[in-house]
Amino acid sequence: MEILRKQFLRHVGQTSDAPLMIEVARAEGIYFYTPPTPEYPEGKRYVDLISGVSVSNVGHGNPAVIEAVCAQARDYMHIMVYGEMVERPQVKYAEAIAGLLPEPLESVYFVNSGAEAVEGALKLAKRHTHRTEIASFYNAYHGSTHGVMSVMGGEEFVGAYRPLLPDTRKLRYNCFEDLAQITERTACVLVEPVQGESGVRPPAPGFLEALRERCSAVGALLIFDEIQTGFGRTGEMFALLKYGVTPDIVCLAKALGGGMPLGAFVSSGEIMAGLRSDPPLGHITTFGGHPVCCAAGLAALTYMQEHRLAEQAEAKGRLFEELLTDHPAVVEIRRSGLLLAVELGSPERLYRAMELLKEAGYLSDWFLFCDTAFRISPPLTMTEVQVRECCAEIRAGVLDRL
Numbered sequence: 001m002e003i004l005r006k007q008f009l010r011h012v013g014q015t016s017d018a019p020l021m022i023e024v025a026r027a028e029g030i031y032f033y034t035p036p037t038p039e040y041p042e043g044k045r046y047v048d049l050i051s052g053v054s055v056s057n058v059g060h061g062n063p064a065v066i067e068a069v070c071a072q073a074r075d076y077m078h079i080m081v082y083g084e085m086v087e088r089p090q091v092k093y094a095e096a097i098a099g100l101l102p103e104p105l106e107s108v109y110f111v112n113s114g115a116e117a118v119e120g121a122l123k124l125a126k127r128h129t130h131r132t133e134i135a136s137f138y139n140a141y142h143g144s145t146h147g148v149m150s151v152m153g154g155e156e157f158v159g160a161y162r163p164l165l166p167d168t169r170k171l172r173y174n175c176f177e178d179l180a181q182i183t184e185r186t187a188c189v190l191v192e193p194v195q196g197e198s199g200v201r202p203p204a205p206g207f208l209e210a211l212r213e214r215c216s217a218v219g220a221l222l223i224f225d226e227i228q229t230g231f232g233r234t235g236e237m238f239a240l241l242k243y244g245v246t247p248d249i250v251c252l253a254k255a256l257g258g259g260m261p262l263g264a265f266v267s268s269g270e271i272m273a274g275l276r277s278d279p280p281l282g283h284i285t286t287f288g289g290h291p292v293c294c295a296a297g298l299a300a301l302t303y304m305q306e307h308r309l310a311e312q313a314e315a316k317g318r319l320f321e322e323l324l325t326d327h328p329a330v331v332e333i334r335r336s337g338l339l340l341a342v343e344l345g346s347p348e349r350l351y352r353a354m355e356l357l358k359e360a361g362y363l364s365d366w367f368l369f370c371d372t373a374f375r376i377s378p379p380l381t382m383t384e385v386q387v388r389e390c391c392a393e394i395r396a397g398v399l400d401r402l
């Protein structure tokens with residue numbers, strides 16, 4: 001095991017100075033396991049409290065997803081770059097997604113990742129409006145490519161890469177006053193309906209409606225980034241359904257692929273047509289909408305629907321909140337469905353909590369723009385019994401020891 005860790009540090013490009021360094025041997029349901037050691041002959045078991053950041057919504061090793069992946073891999077994998085061939089898993093998945101979204105969101109452009117979905121959406125908005133200004137929000141995270149970093153809301157992560165895209169504007173999330181900065185110059189406004197990486201900030205009552213109204217009034221496109229909130233996380237299949245606001249474009253990824261890499265941006269047929277001609281090939285992607293990923297995503301979506309996971313997410317999230325909120329170490333809990341931030345009030349307490357969580361066999365994480373709270377966004381398959389067990393262990397093993 002030690003050799004593998006050394007090879008990991010030497011040969012796998014590192015993104016942080018403090019990787020978790022937990023070796024994974026297998027994963028099932030809400031759990032994953034390390035390889036066996038003398039201390040843990042079955043491997044040490046961890047409860048996955050973050051679902052790979054809102055990816056594994058239908059649980060690890062979901063048999064329906066595995067079956068779909070294997071069947072599709074046997075039929076065919078990559079044939080041709082995106083958009084040329086009629087591939088059944090892609091068509092069927094696009095149809096299913098369109099069926100869940102309000103009109104006119106019916107045209108699904110598949111890509112590989114969340115960042116690529118946002119890139120595609122921004123390009124589409126420029127093409128459609130013939131404008132260049134892009135507005136987004138402070139403390140928003142939309143991905144890590146150059147274009148998307150230009151609209152990311154935290155200068156500490158962005159500064160080293162300037163110059164980035166010109167003509168961008170940052171607004172304050174939940175600030176009605178700032179909406180006046182959206183004008184006839186604005187091509188689009190990009191927003192997470194519930195901000196994730198700022199430490200779970202749901203929209204203020206009426207904020208998304210006012211944003212929609214302002215965008216419509218000045219002819220700017222409204223883009224929802226539902227990459228973290230989509231597929232049941234907030235208690236509805238999509239947060240746009242929860243808040244009853246329909247954007248012009250919605251970006252999807254993470255749970256979209258049922259554990260496989262997949263992204264998409266979805267719009268009306270009319271808007272999407274902007275990428276098709278004059279010039280054509282408005283966005284090119286080799287692997288976007290890979291048939292195995294689409295088959296996995298469709299299987300995961302079907303599983304979610306059959307097991308009513310989105311509908312249950314609110315009650316499970318509420319149970320977490322009820323069982324943790326009265327602990328004296330908890331300053332507050334911010335929540336939307338089964339996406340929670342447990343606020344501890346200081347980075348030091350959070351750092352200590354992360355150590356204790358790991359020791360107790362729980363994988364959590366902090367947030368990119370909030371280093372005082374830990375994240376709870378487990379697979380939506382987590383049962384009520386598991387929620388209760390988890391909260392009792394977190395109280396005794398972590399919160400009581402802070």
Ligand SMILES: Cc1ncc(COP(=O)(O)O)c(C=O)c1O
Nearest residue numbers: 113114115141142143227228253
């Ligand atoms: C809200 C949101 N948008 C976009 C992304 C970027 O997705 P990806 O890492 O697949 O590029 C993330 C990833 O954490 C995210 O949380």
